[in-house]
Amino acid sequence: MIRVVDKLLLFLYSIVIAVISVAAICIGFGWITGSMTIDAIDRLYSNSNLQITIAIIGIVLLLISLRFFIVSLSRGTVSSQSVDQRTEYGDIRISIETMENLALKAAMKQRGVKDLRARVHATDAGMDIVLRTVVDGEVAIPQLTEDVQKAVKSYVEEITGIPVTNVSVYIANIIQTNTIKSRVE
Structure with missing residues (x-):
């Protein structure tokens, strides 16, 4: 307001x-x-x-x-969004940008994924991750998206210790590969 x-x-x-x-x-x-x-x-x-x-x-x-x-x-009071955790040793703050980069890193390891964007939303139950990707079309899309979801969920939870409640994958497009096969005569 x-x-x-x-x-x-x-x-x-x-x-x-x-x-x-x-x-x-x-x-x-x-x-x-x-x-x-x-x-x-x-x-x-x-x-x-x-x-x-x-x-x-x-x-x-x-x-x-x-x-x-x-x-x-006045100094800007707007700080980057983060997820805060309290441990027995003190407080931990992990930025949303860090979470997005972790999700991208895990998803890019999957065969068939070419271009990625990630959005992370913090909820009371954990993290919701939305991935927008372009694929190469050489791997079955249902299997690829399931692999990406599993990989991102496990990697982000393992690295951050924060539960991931949902990983949504949106396939934006398929890359058209223009491979020209050379003929040997």
Whole structure:
């Protein structure tokens, strides 16, 4: 929710800065003359409702500026996602990226797998792993996917000690191999 509000504030702030920039350009090139500027300022000071409106706009812009200043100075609290474990010796944190790389490593060892992408989602019961792969089409797909699922599950559980609840394999495509057989005459 905070990010949506910050984006909205940034959008409004950008529009105001754009209007001020256009006015500055017009003044700089002489498209707005000094007498026009003086007349506008005289009208501003003669109308108290307009003065209050300008003051409120100024306060809002100052608050938005302070908000952006504070956000720019604050350290990012967003850390990479991880799976936390407590042992008798202390805490262990394994990043989701590490889990994805372990899953890729195990799956690439399977014959027939060519291109892989992995997504890991931490759940209360363990890890859900989703693999997207391209295969060579030389191995039966049901057998290949079952081998990949078993290999990934056992490898990730063995290395991390975290249970893997589900390994989903999505076969995105089959590689077209263009092997040209040479003829000997």
